[in-house]
Amino acid sequence: MKELRVENLHVTIADKEIVRGLSLSVPCGQVHAIMGPNGSGKSTLAKVLAGHPDYQVTKGNVSLDGENLFELEPDERARRGLFMAFQYPSEIPGVTIANFLRAALQARLPEGEELDATDYYAKLYEKMELLGMDRAFTSRSVNEGFSGGEKKRTEILQLAMIEPKYAILDETDSGLDIDALKTVAHGVNSLRGPSLGILLITHYQRLLNYIVPDYVHVMVAGRIVRSGRKELALELEERGYDWAREEEGEMALTR
């Protein structure tokens, strides 16, 4: 089955366990949201899936369309079709967006094959238009001196250009005003379709008004404590994370 599958994942950083037995499946073509309070391990999950070297996986499996991700380097995972939109994207001084994306797409071509420059720019301009970005942006250095909103838009632009099989959006809504949020959501929605699975990580329900998920999971203290359809997000909004925490406590008692 085509899916991004996480089974009983345990992750530690500096001997502290952050993810404690998490299981999840995002089938291709669906949008799953993970909601949770600060410190619940959401961003850790995203980084571990992408292969960040600071985290130790102590237990569990993650597979992408059946292939074990943990046997792959971060760049190999990316080329297999996994994309992560960063909460805090890095600056790359002196490297323009156009050159960076070109290198990223070139890295996906077979040895000896060259990216067609004309097609590339046509696609780049089309995607920029979709995200309401000025063409002059292509000659700016990646994330250098960008506002929060510009950084997030650039992440979504990269998502649109790279066309992965699975995308993890880590707190893409944070730091965005309502107009920027709408633009970003519009960009993501236009990419939705049967060939893309999306894992949306967010603290707030607000984003889910604009990118409506197929499923919602609530993450507390390193585990998924509740899963449901999109209505769960509203319920959570109304009753707060304390309610979810109680559930977690109950689960621990009844186990």
Next chain:
Amino acid sequence: MKTETDTKAVDINRNIGDFSYDVAHAYDAGTGLSEKTIHYISDVKEDPDWVREFRLKGLKTFLEKPMPTHWASKDLEAIDFDKIRYYLSGGTQAKRTWEEVPEDVKRTFERLGIPEQERRFLAGVEAQFDSEAVYSNIKKAVGEQGVIFVGSTEGLKNHPEIFRKWFGKVIPIGDNKFSALNSAVFSGGSFIYVPPGVKVKHPLQAYFRINAENFGQFERTLIICDEGSELTYMEGCTAPKFNTATLHSAVVELVALKGAKLQYITVQNWSENVFNLVTKRGLAHENAEVKWIDCNIGSRLTMKYPSVIMKGRKARGEVLSIALANDGQHQDTGAKMIHAADETTSNIISKSISIGTGRATYRGLVHVPKHLKNCKNNTECDALLINATSRTDTYPAITVRGTGNAVQHEASVSQVSAEQIFYMQQRGLTEAQAMSLSVNGFVNDLVRQFPMEYSVELKRLIELEMEGSVG
């Protein structure tokens, strides 16, 4: 946009340079340095008496001067001057066509792609093999304008009236220990004269190739741009990897007369056994411009501080330099700007990259005396550290006296962070690709000011260096 063919035209990489063919030399001064060595060289080259005396004075000065280890690297002590061969050649007359160049020497330059580059975008080429130029040719149209472009041996012989007037004037024998050494045993290098008002559209290029082991290459270049003329000169250098030390100690003197523009580009790619100790200085007369573009890749130790003396009113001096110090290498580079007239302006932009245990040192000197008015200097030096073991040092010396002058100095040190590499890897780039893109980004604003052929070559060289540096 750069096309694929442009890239290939200047594709010289470290590995391409790492080869050597056995070449039997007709003239060999043997090992070690004494007055006998000087006489041998002078005899082979049929030097006039004044040159022989110049050489002997050079030797005396070299022996008297202490090694500059009190301010520079102690690694200089590793040079054993008794084990070096100071002159090796097959003859002193450079050929005018590649067909005439002996087969065993020609194939070296063919492998380095020099004849091909010449056809593609150069106005003239000189190719030096160990001590002498083996080939030197200038396009007919350029020669007809009165431009002289020959090896220094030939320049001295055939154009003594221009040669003697300027030779050793910008850089005197006793300028430093290594300029004295060069003065004693110099051989090869270019001699160029551009007549008044002549603007040479395409670059002239010299290629310096060290082929022999335990060898010292001491080329001497003298370029004179007469009033209102323009020239771009480019030098490339390679040597094969030997286990023993090789010495390259050149002296380059530039003269830009009133209103002339002279641009000197170096893209050196030495193997890591080469001590590269070079003195480069330009003299800019009224309203003239001397610009050094200096890219230092490879070598064991490079010490090089291109300088400009702005002698006439409104003269301009510029140094744009990039140094890449890989594992075990030390790039000790910088620039000197001597303001000696009113309204002179100078600009220094230096970027260095240290990889592994590599060390990059910037030394700068800006001098504006008290009596001058409206002089300006801008200095920017940026260092990029790749690993925790990489090192960079900056020694700027700025003396600006008087009130009507403006100086601006900016320096920065940055690091390629693990987060930045992870971010790029997440987009599908390998660690080496990510590193090389970061480094190219770091030098990008500077490289953009280079002529296209050389900026492409430089980027390729950086990529090759980065590939070798990541686990």
